[in-house]
Amino acid sequence: MPTLTNRQIVLRRRPHGLVAPEDTELVTAPAPEPGDGEALVRTTYVGIDAAARTWLDDQPGYLPPVGLGEVIRAAGIGEVVQSRCAAYSVGDIVTTLTGFQEYTIVRDDLFTTPVPGPGDQVDQLAVMSIYGPTGATAYFGMTGIGRPQPGETVVVSAAAGATGSVAGQIAKIAGARVVGIAGGPHKCRAVVEDFGFDACIDYRNEDVPAALRQHCPKGVDVYFDNVGGPILDAVLGRLAHKARVVLCGVISSYLTGEHPGPANYVNLLAKTALMQGFNALDEWGRFDEAFAALRGWEEQGLLTHREHIFDGIESCVDALNGLFTGANIGKTLVRLAGS
Amino acid sequence: MPTLTNRQIVLRRRPHGLVAPEDTELVTAPAPEPGDGEALVRTTYVGIDAAARTWLDDQPGYLPPVGLGEVIRAAGIGEVVQSRCAAYSVGDIVTTLTGFQEYTIVRDDLFTTPVPGPGDQVDQLAVMSIYGPTGATAYFGMTGIGRPQPGETVVVSAAAGATGSVAGQIAKIAGARVVGIAGGPHKCRAVVEDFGFDACIDYRNEDVPAALRQHCPKGVDVYFDNVGGPILDAVLGRLAHKARVVLCGVISSYLTGEHPGPANYVNLLAKTALMQGFNALDEWGRFDEAFAALRGWEEQGLLTHREHIFDGIESCVDALNGLFTGANIGKTLVRLAGS
Structure with missing residues (x-):
């Protein structure tokens, strides 16, 4: 199998206010290879949350700050393309901390959730807006x-x-x-x-x-x-x-x-x-209950969702800044691969 | 029965900061006579609570402000000396909103609670500190x-x-x-x-x-x-x-x-x-539960109380100011009659 390339946005300097061009860098690296108990996920959509901005500051929170030189952390969704982990099979759709990058390694942990159903039938937008x-x-x-x-x-x-x-x-x-x-x-x-x-x-x-x-x-x-x-x-x-x-x-x-x-x-x-x-995340064990209730409401036509979609990894920083300045309605996403 | 005189401290001017001498006046009036469904209580101790200071401001709260010319509101304890109310007998000890005055009319309402037991055996200090x-x-x-x-x-x-x-x-x-x-x-x-x-x-x-x-x-x-x-x-x-x-x-x-x-x-x-x-007060219906628990702890020697006692109605304002400036320990009270 040819080596996959993984485009990533890494943090170079801690931003003050909006993220400036010099604060990040788009780099290309070989995609990592999954070890035992790991799987490789190709990101379909990166979710753009305001919380991601807080992780760029050097402040303790419920997750540690993103370090200089590290990929910017973000919750996203993608498809398992290689697996050496019993929890995930190739073709599964999972939500995880993809970060601002095209490929990421996942394990069977708190941050990674497989989405039920055949991957090609999953409505990934609905998952990012509601069922995640x-x-x-x-x-x-x-x-x-x-x-x-x-x-x-x-x-x-x-x-x-x-x-x-x-x-x-x-x-x-x-x-x-x-x-x-x-x-x-x-x-x-x-x-x-x-x-x-x-x-x-x-x-x-x-x-x-x-x-x-x-x-x-x-x-x-x-x-x-x-x-x-x-x-x-x-x-x-x-x-x-x-x-x-x-x-x-x-x-x-x-x-x-x-x-x-x-x-x-x-x-x-x-x-x-x-x-x-x-x-x-404190209610992790009850996510299924939440999703069942939300799905029932969506099926009754009581719950709707909208997405504001940017295209390409180069858009990630603009999308994040846009949360503070823009006209985004609903969930802001950056599409990295077809879904 | 000779008319009882009732010394009262009324609000004359809204204080700024500590209560100044000109803000209140000690007046003497005939004690009111209880009507049907009412009883007359002679105050033994006026409780001095910091909340009483908030009632002197012209600000809405969970109780309305004390009006100019009205007796200053305070929670206290006293003895029923006349009764035309089925809920209270002469000699009963009750906690109520006595105010800064020697006599007050009570009804069977949220703010008035008879203290169980023969009046002469009630530990009124313990009631003011714990069982109230x-x-x-x-x-x-x-x-x-x-x-x-x-x-x-x-x-x-x-x-x-x-x-x-x-x-x-x-x-x-x-x-x-x-x-x-x-x-x-x-x-x-x-x-x-x-x-x-x-x-x-x-x-x-x-x-x-x-x-x-x-x-x-x-x-x-x-x-x-x-x-x-x-x-x-x-x-x-x-x-x-x-x-x-x-x-x-x-x-x-x-x-x-x-x-x-x-x-x-x-x-x-x-x-x-x-x-x-x-x-x-939102838990009014569960006060007995609270007092039973507190009494059990006191009897086991796990709970103690102290009082800081002033004497005479003339001391009420000093006692209130003392909450903000003084060295009071435990419950601050003003004794108006023997207990």
Whole structure:
């Protein structure tokens, strides 16, 4: 078998703010050969998540920082092309930490999940949007911590994004009134028209506290927060009694590394409310439960997904930067091979 | 029956910071006569809680602000001296919102609880410290939200105070290592020697983040917060995985009305942790359960209480100000009549 070449984007310098051209380098290396208990996966789609930006900083998190010279970490999907691992056969589709590269070695571990069914019949876009870590994050955050009840008011920030769009739809399915927050009229229209939210606040063009008073006259029972910063503070100032605040991300601070403290956290006390962080990986053993519920809803036409797709490994950095500047709706992906 | 006189402290002006002499007035009025379904209670002890200061501001909370000209609200204990209410007999001891006054009318409502047993055998100090709202607050906050496990590290702020001292002892009983935070060597000594905490950080004379690193090398599993402000932020910066932060009070802001936001709230996300406010009144129906548990621990010698007692209604304002400036240890009370 001829040696496969593996194009990779490696980190050369830690970025400040957006990732600059000098911060990364596209390199070509031979694809690694799987050892015993390993398999080789060819990446189909690299998932572009805001969390990936945090891994480029030299800060401890739930995963260690990407080292200088290392491939940039990202969750993706691909096809097993060689296997010396009992868990995977050639042709299987798996989700794993592909990184920004064309080939990656996988093992039978926490980060790698085979997708059931014949590989050529797998809807890889649906897996990246719903039946993978993104969908699981929305599901466990909303159903495990948010627990929306019929008639309650739920607010979701970054509502046009991959996680927010699914989280809000789950709250709608639970019978809640759902208000999104997103940046710009294009995203807000998609949040209401495509994802079925009851309303969407355009934080770039509206006064968020005033809009929250208008759209949430009885207060906010559940807030699914992807952004932190002044928007979190505004929603905390509008909590209803026994509200639940789901901390899923802090996009507003990923470029600056600064987290302004939300002064309205005291409302958690006044309103007997809860604010909780979570990581879907903690619920790894229950992913099948999440995917079964999500699939049922999709089959009933209650849950939809959209993808914003870039082409070619050269696009990975632009796609990542675009999460902070762009007009992406739904899950942002970079296609590396045909699916 | 001769008309009883009722000395009362009423609010004349909303205080800024500590309560100034001009903010209140001591007035004498006839004691009210109970109507149908009411009883008259002679106050034995007024409980002095930091929350009482918040009720003097014109800010909505879980109870409305005290109006100008109204008696200052406070939870206390007293004896039923006249009754036209089936729930209470003359001679009963009850806890209720006595306010800063000698006599108060009570009904069969959420805020009034008869203390079991013959009135002359009731230990009213123990009721104010443990078998009343203060003890219930410590109990439900620590057991319901904190849920300390054997070997975990628990931090309690305002550890020498009424609620903190009981909350910390409950965590010790649960098998946790308990570190207090208090102001000054006098309080810190009491926290360790009288209340049995494993250590106490003197926030006036020590660097709190450094002391937390020293005393909590594996991080903080449970934080029972009475103070907010920079101390809350410091403890949030030291959370362990799956930590629980119990929001019980914000003493640091009661005089200023300003709540600096804790920037380290993002650690709730990084550590999959929870921060929850609560109000013991929400658990009203379970107070008997709390008191039974607390009584069992006291009888086993595992739980102790201390009181800091002022004498005479003229002392009420000084006692309240003393919570923010003084060396009070345990529950602060003002004695109005013999018990």
